[in-house]
Amino acid sequence: MLEPAKNKQVAKAARCIKLLAARYGRKEWPLSRSVVEHLLYYHLHLAVGAMAAKRLIKRLRQEYVDYNEARVAPRSELGDVCEGAKAPRQSAAVIKAVLRGIFKAENTLDLDDIFASLTAKEMAERISKWEGIEEGAAEFAAVILGKLEAVVLNKQTRLVLSRYGVDLSGITGEDLADLERRRVKVDPLRAYLLLVEHTRRFCKDEPRCKHCFLSYECREGRKRGRR
Structure with missing residues (x-):
């Protein structure tokens, strides 16, 4: 109380x-399906809005085998993908920063199994050490995953x-x-x-x-x- x-x-x-x-x-409800997509959506939503973020995630799924391929893609190529999704080319910098920050810390972008057993607090502590990840991203992912009931x-x-x-x-x-x-x-x-x-x-x-x-x-x- x-x-x-x-x-x-x-x-x-x-x-x-x-x-x-x-x-x-x-x-517009986030269509992200994995932890890496939840974190990408969070940053793209803040940068370009809900509809553009949704289009971008759909386009990334179409253009790349996985997000590791997107991580190593040339910035110019990723910019073209963003334009194809009717989003600013600068969105490529956001995508790169998030994917690189995750990979640098975890050496993988496959986070679902890693995070499955973590509490919201443990997620926040872990994600807070990553570069390029904005405030509130961990809480956002925890809310979508059903680990936290909160307004971010x-x-x-x-x-x-x-x-x-x-x-x-x-x-x-x-x-x-x-x-x-x-x-x-x-x-x-x-x-x-x-x-x-x-x-x-x-x-x-x-x-x-x-x-x-x-x-x-x-x-x-x-x-x-x-x-």
């Missing part, structure tokens, strides 16, 4: 997620929630996960995808508060509206 002060902040976060769900609907907190999701007015001090992604009890019909993974979508459309580094549908009750939106 959360203490009253924390409970108030979690309720506010749930309200934000409920409004995002009403606006954006059912976001990273730079993007913290930005939306804190601007909305949620004090995240001492609050974990697991604290935010019990959305159904707060009458928000969104699972934690979907909540994460909705928050990231909002950073792509409105809550950017330089926010578009004047055009944002949350601005009437968002702390940042109200503050900018008074200027």
